[in-house]
Amino acid sequence: MEHERIPQPNSSRHSMTFYGIDYLQNQHGINQLIRFSVIIALCVALVAFTVLYLRHRLKTKYRDLGIIALLLVALVFGGGYTQYRQSETASAKSEQMVSFVQHVAKEKHVSQKDVLVNSKYLNQDVIVKIGKKYYTVTLNTDYTAYRLTETHMLTDIKVEQ
Template identity: 45%
Template sequence: MTFYNLTYLENHQQANTIFSYALIIILGGLMLLMLVQYTRHRLETKYRDLGIIFSLLLLIIIGLQYTKLESLNTQKSQSSQMVPFVKAVAKDRHVKTGEVVVNSTTLTDGIIVRIKDKDYRVNLSADSNNYTLTRAHVIDHRVIIKKK
């Protein structure tokens, strides 16, 4: 079972999309290059065809990037609720925030919270404004704690 500490939850909200943006810039540059070549050599249609191919690839990559961005925003809004939850559990149990780990990056009903090697199941209210912790016992005791 994988657990996440507060540091991981705070840093997890940042997404690395440099590769996708670099690919979009490269494809845009290649598309412009093919446009220039096509205007210089009107009789050679290979530049026009390459320009169309690069344009279609650029549109596909932009569409995929937009879809990924939407899902990241949804995940970010859900995971932003987790940081105050971990802090509240630590405060209520009178422990340091580093001693509280959770098995999910999003705040949902039924997640497992580990406090000082004891596991608790979270029962959230309908509006997620309050919670109760019920002692739980996990079957698989092999635990991986992601810290960064």
């Protein structure tokens, strides 16, 4: 009888990141704030170069810098629309995860801060950490019901609050 060789886990330690509810609630706000700040800075530069050009019409460097700023504003707005649509979708998915964490905390009678998840978005096979226990999440097809099954971790974990 031939013995099957069972694959052994990699000897190097891997780490899995878990996210707290504060991180999940704030992750998209920071990206939008940065994008908004860049747009404001470019618009201020555009106005400044326009004023400088109007004052010093003979110096074409201000006109050229104004045109560059205008093109950058157009580029940021053009790319920004696509990013905005993607951000809205990601934000909706993130809200699903926040709602899920809140529901699990209520069901398990723990603080929302004590429930950690290994994904920013709700999907099949998310791992939930509550206290020192880990659970694998199984969702039904329309994501209206879930089952938590206790599981065990083989890797180290890292927490992002």
